[in-house]
Amino acid sequence: MRTFGYTVARSPAEAVRIAASTSAPAYVAGGTDLLNLMRDGAQAHDHLVDVNHLGLDEVAFDSRRLRVGAGARMRQVAEHPRVRREFPMLSEALLASASPQVRNMASIGGNLLQRTRCGYFRDAAAPCNKRTPGSGCPAIAGHNRGHAILGGGDHCIATHPSDLAVALSALDATVHLLGPGGERAVPIAGFYLLPGATPDKETVLRPGELITRVDVPRTALAGRSRYLKLRDRATFEFAVVSVAAALRTSGRVVRDVRLAFGGVGTRPWRDLRVEDALRGRPLTVQAIAEAGRLLVRDAEPREGNTFKVELVQRALTSILSELGGLR
C-alpha cells in the first residue's frame, strides 16, 4: 500500500472541500472495503478523507420517508425497531450481510459503494477491465460462478455485491449527494450503471461527490416484504442469488409488488416488466413462473453460473409463495 495522507473532516461541506483540494482522494467510512482494496493494490489513493464525524448517522422517520444518514452503521439500521417493522426486507438484507463485526464498522454510504468481489478485480496482477480499463476480462473464460447472468457483456460480468442496494432498489430509495457543484438527489434506479464498455464507471457519482443520506419512502407495501439470500455457507458470505420482494394482495390478486435481485446482475437488478407481469393477476405458481421466465429472458449465462438462471426463478417462486401464502 502506498503512503497516503489522512484528514478527519468535521462537516459534509468540509469533507467535499478537502476532497476537491487533494489529488486521488477517497472518502473513508468504516474502511472495511476500501482498506482491503488498497492493501490488495486494486485501488490507490493519495489522500483519505475520514467521513465518520460528519453528523450523518441519523436513522429517522418523518411522515413520508425513512431517512438514513450515509454514516449510519449497518447494525444501527438493521436493528432499528421501526426499520424492522416497516421495512422488514431492509433489516433482513442487512442482517444477512457480512458478520456482526463488519456490520458494527461498516456504513450505509460505504456499503452502497463497495466494489465487486470478482477475484480477478481484487488481484492486482491479473488483467481486469474494471480495475485497469482495456486489459481484458479473464472471468469470462475463467472462474465465473459468482458472476452475473444479467447486464453483462464482453467487457465485464461482475456482480454488484451489496445486499442493501438490492433492498433499496426494490424500495425505490433516493440517494442524496453533496459535491463541489452542490446537492442533488438520484433515484437508486438511476444510481448504478451497467458496465457497457466502461466497467470502471459503476455509478453516476461525479468526482468528489459525497453520499449524505438515503431516503426510503414509507409505504404499506414495504411492511409486507422479505429478503431471501442464498449462499455457499450459512452466514458471512455474499449472495449466490438473492431476492428482495414486497407484495400486497387482495383476495388472491396481486395489488402491488416490488422485486429486486442480487447475485445475478452487474448492478442491483430491478426489472419492472417482471412486476408488471404479476400486478393485477391472481398470484399462482404459474403466474410467478411466467414472471420468472421474463426475468431471465435476456440472461447470458457462462460456464460456471448457468445454474443461476434456474436458481433465481426458484428463489422468486419461493419468496412470493411465502409472502402470498401460497403453501
Next chain:
Amino acid sequence: MSGLVGQGVARVDGRAKVTGAARYAADQEVPGALHGFLVMSTIARGEVVEIDTRAALAHPGVVAVYTHADMPRLRVPDFPYNRPYIPMQDARVHHNGQPVAYVVAQTLEQAQEAANLVKVRYRAQAPVARMADVLDQAFLPDRFRGRANEDGRGDAAAALAQAEVRVEATYSSPMQHHNPIEPHTTTAVWAGDGTLTLYESTQGVAFTRNMVTQAFADDPPKDVRVISPYLGGGFGAKGPTYPHTLLTAAVARLAGRPVKLVLSRAQMFTSNGHRAEYRHHLRLGATREGRLTAIADTSTAQVTRLDGRIYNSSDSTLQLYACPNVHVRQLGVRLDLPTSSYMRSPETTAHFGLETAMDELSHELGIDPVELRIRNHTDVVQQTWAGGEPERPYGGKHLLECYRAAAEEFGWARRNPRPGTTRDGDEYVGWGMATETHTYGHIDSEVRLTIGPDGRATVRTASQEIGTGTYTVLSQVAADELGMPLGHVTTLLGDTTYPAASISAGSSTMPSVVGPVSEAAKSARAAVIALAVADPRSPLHGVPAAEVVAEDGRLLASGDRGDTYRDVMARHGQEVTVTGRKPNTRGHSFGAVFVEVRIQPRLGRLRVTRVVTAHDLGRVLNRRTARGQVIGGVTWGIGFALMEHTMVDPVTARVVNPNLSTYLVPVCADTPSVTALFVDEPDPDSQALGARGFGETPGTGVPAAIGNAIHHAIGRRLRDVPFTQDKLL
C-alpha cells in the same frame, strides 16, 4: 498413578493463549530486526528476464532488494523439504506465485510497498493449469518416501469380472488449502559466532533445523536453533520446510541484521503446499451377501513438471475392509502449479471415494450401510505386495463397538432406508454414515525431565503445541506418573535445545512423545525416592524404595511415614535430571460418523443438523482435548464436503481466490454440535500408555457421510465435492 491421565483437564496454556501472554513466532520482538516481504511471480512457467529494483530501492526505509542474481547458492534439502528446487537460485519460474525477489526494509509497510515497486520482466510459456485437459497424460510416479504408488493383493481384475455385484464410479475433490489462521512466519537471527536462530511457526522444530542445516551445508552455520513454542494451527502446512524459511535465513545473513518475514494470506496459497486435486476411479466387486471380493482404485492427482510426489495415500482402500483382491494405482498428471503436500487428514481423498462407494453398494444390495461394513470388518492387518509384513492381528480394534455405540446414540434403527421418504415441512431429511480411519505415525523422541530444588518438575522436549493440547497432555502424563499435582509440572516445547522429538504431523505427537514422558517421569520418581530413602534426615530413611508410593506431591510408605518432593529436593539442593525414550510403532485409529442433513431441494439449501461420532483411539488421554479434535475434524469435514475449493485460472494458472473471504471454510452456523463418544480401550500394541495417534481420524468419514445423507434425503448421488447448492437443485 493419580488418575490424571484420561481426565478432561482444561488446557494448562489456555489462560496464556486467551490473554495474549502466549508468544507466537511473529510476536517475538527481536531488537534491530528488519522486515522482509516477498515479490511473487505473476507467470506460472518461464523465466525472469530482468528485475528492475531501482524504484523499490529508492523507497524510504528499504535496505536491500535481493534477486536470484545475489541470493547465495543453497543446497536443496531432502524430505521433508517440500520442493525439488529452491526458488531464486536461478531465473526459472515453476509456478505462479513463486518468490522472485526479496525486499528488506525498516518497516513491514515499507517492505510491502517496495515489493509493489519491483518490476519484473519475464519470458513466459503457456502453463498447463487444468487436470481435466491432460488426463490422458497420467503416469505412475516413482515411489515416494520408499512407498510405491501401486499396491494391492490378489487379483482384483479377475475378481471384478466374476463379481456377483459391482459398483463403479469416479469420485473427485478439488485443490484445497490448509489455511491455518496464523500465517507462516520466520525471523532469522545470526549471532556473531555464526549461530543461526529461527523464530518459526513450524510443526517440527527438529525437522526445520535439519532442513536448514542441509540447505546451508556449503557455508554452514555454527549451529541452528529453531524456536516455535505455539502455533496458530498448521494442518500440515507447517510440517514440511518451505522456501521462505531458507530464503529468510540467507537474506538475514546477507543483510547482517535479523530479518522477520510474515507471509500474506495470498502468498500462503502458493508457498506452503496444498491438497492436490484428485479423481478416484473406484470399482467394487461383492457377493450378493455383501462380502467384498474386489476393490480397484485408480486415482489421478496433480503433480508438477519437476516431481511426482503423491502425498495422499490410499491406506483405507488397502486395509479398512476384509477383501482378498485389492488393486490401488496412484497416477499423477503434471501441471504448472506448486508442489502439493500433506493436508489435514491426507487420506480423506481416497477414503471419501471408498466410503461413498460402500454406500452405493449397500443401496445396490439392499443391505443397511452399517451392516455392510460389519460384514466386511477385519481384525487383521492384511498383507499387501508392497507392505511386505505378514498378516497379523491388530493389537486392539474396536470399530464394531464404534458402529454400535454411534448408531444407537444417533437412533439409526429408526431410519427408513428408502431415499427421499423422510420429510419435515418443506425439508427432506437424510441420514448417512461412514467409517472413519487414518494412519498415525511415530518418530523416535526423547524427553528430558528435571526436578528442581523446589520439588517441581519441568518436562523439556522438542515437540510442538499446534493447538491440539500437547502442553496439557504431557503435563498430565508426567504429573500422573510422578505423583504430583498437575500445577507442579511445567512442560516446555518447541525449541531445538530440548531433546529431539517428533514432528507434530501425521497424528504422531502423542504416540511418539507420551511414552518417553512417562518413562522419564518413572525414572525421576525413582531417583527422588532413592534420594529420600538414602537420606538420614528423611522420615523415609531406610524404607525399601519399592514400598514408597508417590501421590499428590508426597512420598508415602506404610506406618504413616512420609516425605514430599519439595522437602527431599530442598535437602538435596540440586536438580535431578533424567531422560526418557520409548520407541513406538505406527498404526491406525478408527471410528464411525453419523450425520443428519436437511435439504430444501427447490433452493438447493442444505444444513448439517446432527453429527454423532464414536471413536476408538486406544486409551483416551484427555477427554476434553480428544473431543476438541473431533469437533475440529468434523468441522473441516463439513468444509471439505460443502465448500472448500481453490480456484486456479485456466489461462494463467494463478489462484483466483487466495483469501478467506472467497476460500470458504465453515462458520459456526454451518456446524451443529457434535456428540463425540469414545470407546477408550488401551491398545496393547501402543507404547504411549495404550493411546494411539488420533488427530487426523475424526473428519475422514464426514464428506462421504454427508454425501450419503444427501442421497438418502433426495435420492441424488453426488460424487464431486464440494456439494454446492447448484448440485442439489
